[in-house]
Amino acid sequence: MSNPRRSSRLISRKPRGRAPLGVRSTTPMVRPTLRTILRNMLLNGKLAALGLLLVGIGSLIVVFRSPAFVVGELEIEGNRSVDAATISQLANLQGISIWDIDPAEVAARISQNPYVATASVQLRIPARVLVRVQERQAAVVWNMGGTNYEVTAGGEVLGLATSITTATLVIYDTRTIPISAGSYIDTDALNLAQTLYLRIPKELGWQPTRYEWDPYYGVSVYNDTNQAVFGRLAEQQVSLDLKLATLQQVQASNTVWTFIDLRPEKPYYRPQATPTPTAGSQ
Known part of the structure; x- marks a missing residue:
């Protein structure tokens, strides 16, 4: 026969079991030490990969800032x-x-x-x-003996010029030798005239009235009745920058001149114009 007291104690005892779902345990977790983390990374290869990454970053910094x-x-x-x-x-x-x-x-x-x-x-x-x-390049026309010829940037004559606008650079050749399509004109003169066409209006404030080429003088630029002789672009004795600077100085000094030769190391000018020599032209 069972004991009533013992039975009541068994009935009144609360059952033990797991915590209900959704309730976090308050038992503190054991955190791995740094040594443990490094050992695990070494075992699974992550430490080696991290080392290679750091070496690569350092190498890139050295390369980019060398x-x-x-x-x-x-x-x-x-x-x-x-x-x-x-x-x-x-x-x-x-x-x-x-x-x-x-x-x-x-x-x-x-x-x-x-x-x-x-x-x-x-x-x-x-x-x-x-x-x-x-x-930038201007459209160029080469005038020979009063006839206008269209030329390419390389100096090849294409034929008679069909139209001329205010933006067209016309270079007047003092010779009277006829030219035809397929022939070539002096490319040094062409390049120098185009350069002066761009620079003179901006640097000197001129609006030249005539660009001229002559076997003796090379390229000359006229500002109304004033003739400035620039010679050739390939000349090494005096640079184009120095020639333009000299012309600026003469202009700023209010010197009266109608002809100035910028080719020599010591440029000279005259109060009267000098006829363009064409002797020896072919």
């Missing part, structure tokens, strides 16, 4: 009216790492020059930059 990649050479092609120093100043790449250069940005800065039509920039590892510019 002095070997700082721009030290700027190559410029296609410039004629704009000197290399001006283009280099517009590019503004001195002391810049080649990795920090945006070619499109540099090209846009160079194209701000009024003489530049387009510009392209190419980066060449480790520290070279190639700049190619295409300068």
